[in-house]
Amino acid sequence: MSTNANRDIAVAILPLVGGAGNVTSVEHCMTRLRLGLRDRSLVQDEALKALPDVLGVVEDDTYQIVIGPGKVARVTPEFEALVEEQRPAEAHAVSADELAAQGAEMRAARKAKNATPFKLFLRRIANIFVPLIPALIGCGIIAGLNGLLTNLGWLPSVVPALAAMASGFMSLIAVFVGINTAKEFGGTPVLGGAVAAIIVFPGVENISVFGEKLAPGQGGVLGALAAAALAAFLEKRIRRVVPEALDVLVTPTLVVLLTGLVTIFGLMFVAGEIATGIGHAANWLLDNGGAFAGLLLGGFFLPLVMMGLHQALIPIHTTLIEQQGFTVLLPILAMAGAGQVGAAVAVYLKLKNNASIRKTIRSALPAGFLGVGEPLIYGVSLPLGRPFITACAGGALGGGFVGMFSMMGDKVGSTAIGPSGWALFPLLQGNHSLGATIAIYAGGLLVGYLAGFLFTYFFGFSKEMLVELNADPKTAPAAPEKVVASGTATPAETQPALQHSGS
Structure with missing residues (x-):
């Protein structure tokens, strides 16, 4: 354009x-x-x-x-x-x-x-991580390409360079999280980055806390987020009492000193334990919950997208990528988009005479196949009502398919966050061969497409909905006049096709 x-x-x-x-x-x-x-x-x-x-x-x-x-x-x-x-x-x-x-x-x-406090908190967390998504995507795709070249034994002289490109950002992601966190909480961004940099500084391995040596990167993005939020909190309060003439010297020094001590002797250890717990919980959920866990994750993700709260999961994905090299949750959540695509195709076939809705679907489907669900959600399924529910059901079955294989020991993960649908293929990684990982993910997409289609085709419309919607507004006959309270006749208003509640 x-x-x-x-x-x-x-x-x-x-x-x-x-x-x-x-x-x-x-x-x-x-x-x-x-x-x-x-x-x-x-x-x-x-x-x-x-x-x-x-x-x-x-x-x-x-x-x-x-x-x-x-x-x-x-x-x-x-x-x-x-x-x-x-x-x-x-x-x-x-x-x-x-x-x-x-x-x-x-x-x-x-x-x-x-x-509500909870929603405001989730939105703030999303605001911290959303600006990082382009770099996560770019570095993740390069990491996937580097892994492919390594497995094939091609271009050995290029592999180290690609590894540096892919890993450089991830090794310092805590610093970027610190900068964005300080900005979001009203502090000085560079001070947030400074205290977060402590977490990834190699020299922390010489410090013992609770009888154990710290490890560079311990606590990861969660520790960086907590440290930078604390720095912003302290900065605003220190400024209230420090004379203006001394502010430029005293405030940043006290912020870095006090926050640094708390980070080293508390936050890194606590955040590290939380991050480890997240990794164990995700693996336990899929190892033991299997298909049922996949059903729940795949089925409830579209409502999160609808409310804009799905980005609050970014810290969890990022933590899993830091720990394991990939997030096992994203490929399952991506099945929600597959259910949405299948539902849209069913709507397209059921409403053969509604040129308006069919045009919307044709324009939104390419983005849907690439995992961008908003166009189909807000343009098709959500305004129609029932097709949104059947799309969720399709995503649930796709998630259950991937979850079932995870319980059997075949984990499917993504090396970065952001894309889904077909766009996730270059980022796939698992604990077995790349071919097996791709096959499982592709199988999940097919199940999601088919289930979303069938649920919507057979259960997505009431008879009344089909009568009202399955007509081209441009060619439909004029509606009969209706009598209003005053006794005068006025043309019946035609309801816009995409505003149907589906109730």
Whole structure:
């Protein structure tokens, strides 16, 4: 897509979110444009959903517009530039104070309903790790390529270079987590990175805690997160009492000193035990729960994606990758996307006359095969209702298939996080041959596709839904007039196909 086309998308979206004066922040993840808004009531939801390039909207701590993978990274800079261009021109018309006053009551009600401490905590954790995903993906794919070349005995002179590229980021990931954590909790990012760097410093092996030598990297990303959060907490309180003239010298020194001591003589050991427990728990779950554990994990992942809470699992995946070289959970969770794809194909075949829904499915399926589920969730299955449930059922059976093999001793893992679906193949790794690992994962996808399709085809629609939805709105006959209370006749309103509740 050309730059002009990306700007056109931004131009279409901006007035529907209240204009530049209503936008306080602009960010993006893999599929969504995330906006901070002063006044939620100024957003025109239905008009946004009707835009051809918008696949759905999600209201969370930020207002999230689903645009799709790749495209969102190109639209976001255009949107940011547009906001900066228009903000001065709009400032005279609507002030920040006026917008804040208009939206104060609505924001308070929304926060009381949705901003529970648990949800806010999970969102903060996600905000720390989401910016790291591109590097995790790139290094993970290089690691997979390096493993393939090593097994084949090809290009031995290149293998060490690829190993350095793949391992460099992972060896220092604690530092990046520390930087993002300090930023998220209101501290100085570089101080968060400084205290997190203690964890990966080779010299900690000379320090004994509770009678045992520390190991470089002990505690991993969990220790780095805790250390940087503590540093941000101390920094804000130290600044309150240190004279301004001495702040630049005293505050960072005390932050690094105090947090460093707590990290070395407490956090590294505690976080290391927790990280080890996570690894043991994941392996125990699949070794003993097998197919049942896979059913639960694969079946409940789509609802997490729907709520935007799936990214809170990133620290667990990252910890498993640090410990074992791969995460055994991601390939099972990826089966949810397979169930979603199978369900979408069934919807496509059942609604033969609904050109609108079929067009949405055709545009969203490629992303679905690559493991990006939001376009199909928000564009097809969730608005229809029942197909979302049958898609979850398909993902459950796919997860059960992979979980069954895990209990039999054939573990399937991923060397990085981010991709799923077909995009996960280059990242696959297990405890047996690469061919066996790929075969099990591919088998799980096929089970998920087939189960999602069959469940949706036979149980995804009531008779009423089929009558209402299985028609092309452009060619359907005009609805009969209905009599209203006043006795006058008005045309019956046709419900939008994608707003059906499925109840």
